[in-house]
Amino acid sequence: MWCYEKRLQFPVKITKPCPKTAQMIISQYGGPDGELSASMRYLAQRYTMPLKEVGGLLTDIGTEELAHMEMICAMVYQLTKNLSMEEVKTAGFDAYYIDHTTALWPQAASSVPFTSLEFQSKGDAITDLTEDLAAEQKARTVYDNLLRMITDPEVREPLKFLRSREIVHFQRFGEALEKTKDQLDSKNFYYFNPEFDKDMFHGKL
Amino acid sequence: MSEQQLAIASVPFQQWGEIYDDKEALHAGTIFKDLNKPFFAASGMLGEPAEREKSSVLTQEPAEQKEREDMMRKIAQTCFALDDLTLYLDTHETESKAKELYREKLQEAEALKKEFAEKFYPLGRPCILYSECPNEEHFCWQKGPMPWEGACV
Numbered sequence: 001m002w003c004y005e006k007r008l009q010f011p012v013k014i015t016k017p018c019p020k021t022a023q024m025i026i027s028q029y030g031g032p033d034g035e036l037s038a039s040m041r042y043l044a045q046r047y048t049m050p051l052k053e054v055g056g057l058l059t060d061i062g063t064e065e066l067a068h069m070e071m072i073c074a075m076v077y078q079l080t081k082n083l084s085m086e087e088v089k090t091a092g093f094d095a096y097y098i099d100h101t102t103a104l105w106p107q108a109a110s111s112v113p114f115t116s117l118e119f120q121s122k123g124d125a126i127t128d129l130t131e132d133l134a135a136e137q138k139a140r141t142v143y144d145n146l147l148r149m150i151t152d153p154e155v156r157e158p159l160k161f162l163r164s165r166e167i168v169h170f171q172r173f174g175e176a177l178e179k180t181k182d183q184l185d186s187k188n189f190y191y192f193n194p195e196f197d198k199d200m201f202h203g204k205l
Numbered sequence: 206m207s208e209q210q211l212a213i214a215s216v217p218f219q220q221w222g223e224i225y226d227d228k229e230a231l232h233a234g235t236i237f238k239d240l241n242k243p244f245f246a247a248s249g250m251l252g253e254p255a256e257r258e259k260s261s262v263l264t265q266e267p268a269e270q271k272e273r274e275d276m277m278r279k280i281a282q283t284c285f286a287l288d289d290l291t292l293y294l295d296t297h298e299t300e301s302k303a304k305e306l307y308r309e310k311l312q313e314a315e316a317l318k319k320e321f322a323e324k325f326y327p328l329g330r331p332c333i334l335y336s337e338c339p340n341e342e343h344f345c346w347q348k349g350p351m352p353w354e355g356a357c358v
Contacts, residue, residue, distance in 0.1 A: 003329060003330070003331075004329060004330075005328050005329040006326075006327075006328045006329065006345075006349065006351075006352050007277060007280065007281065007328055007352050008281070008352050008353070009281070009284075009285065009288065010231065010281065010285070011277075011278065011281060012353070012355055013355040014355060015355075053295060053296070053298065056295055057292065057295040057296060060291055060292055060295055061292065064288060064292075070352070070353070073353065074352070074353035074355065077353050078353070078354075078355050126213070130214055133214060133216075143244075144244050144246070144247075147244060147246050147247045148246045156247070159247075160234065160243070160244075160247045161231070161232075161234040162234070163234070163244060163247065164233060164234020164235055164240075164241065164242075164243075165234055165235075167235075167240060167242055168234070168235050168237075168240050168289065168292065169292070170216075171216065171219055171240060172292045172293075172295065172296055173216075174214070174215075174216020174217075175216065175218055175219065175296035175297075176295075176296060177214060177216065178215070178216065178218060179296065181210075181213065186208070186210050189210070189212075189213050190212075
């Protein structure tokens, strides 16, 4: 069960619309390393995690990513509010306008629609946590790239916040991997799959 | 924790260290000084104001909106400290300093949300209990701006 609170995790208040910036930022909504993909990845992986606390961490981070998705959507929305027809024709936003007017739709900056092919839920704790570490780094790089391109401080502040969260999440997934490793034999972490070979994991064989 | 091993990734466990105050933490994106690792192109090189408050001073806002936004900012700061502590406690479940701080912040956050509901509108369904007029014709969505509108940060 989820509980909604009528506020953003970090304030987004953009006073200067810029469809071109919206077209770049939308990638963190529906792009390959976006917040939607992050949230769905973690919330999908949690069911079969052998360690309760790792399933819990995936739930908490997956939930925070939903709040990040809401921030990104709020930014895109505010950047494209009350546009004139002239502004709509800005390079990069005209094609989006034809299909979605100024509504929100998850796609990458390159216009590729959101797809679950961007993430994995592999059913092996080491594999999935290693994917999660990489996912946080990929998202950080996207925020780095956005921060190089965008100069408006009202847009940069929330982007800087979101970038910092990627680094914190990386640390937590690293700790989750360490906790998982502690339950395995360090001579060979790959002797069995802790998510599938449950009897071996619990030392029953 | 575990020693480093061949053919698997290792990340050292974070030790409890220095903590930012709530305002600084929201600005940095973490309450932990040890995890604050900014990007060079994200610093002042583009001449941006360090605090967003500076820009909001210039725009004249009605007193009620200002009070509401100030309170909302405090709620965001306190609740963010809770968000970051939640993840820390997920992997450091026995850390007593973190648990103590979590309880303290949770009480602060609840008091702020209660006050906000009494003065303005409920932020979530549990806050309806604190809202002034329980028998009024509107339910919780009608009051206050939508969070993505930017009018209420």
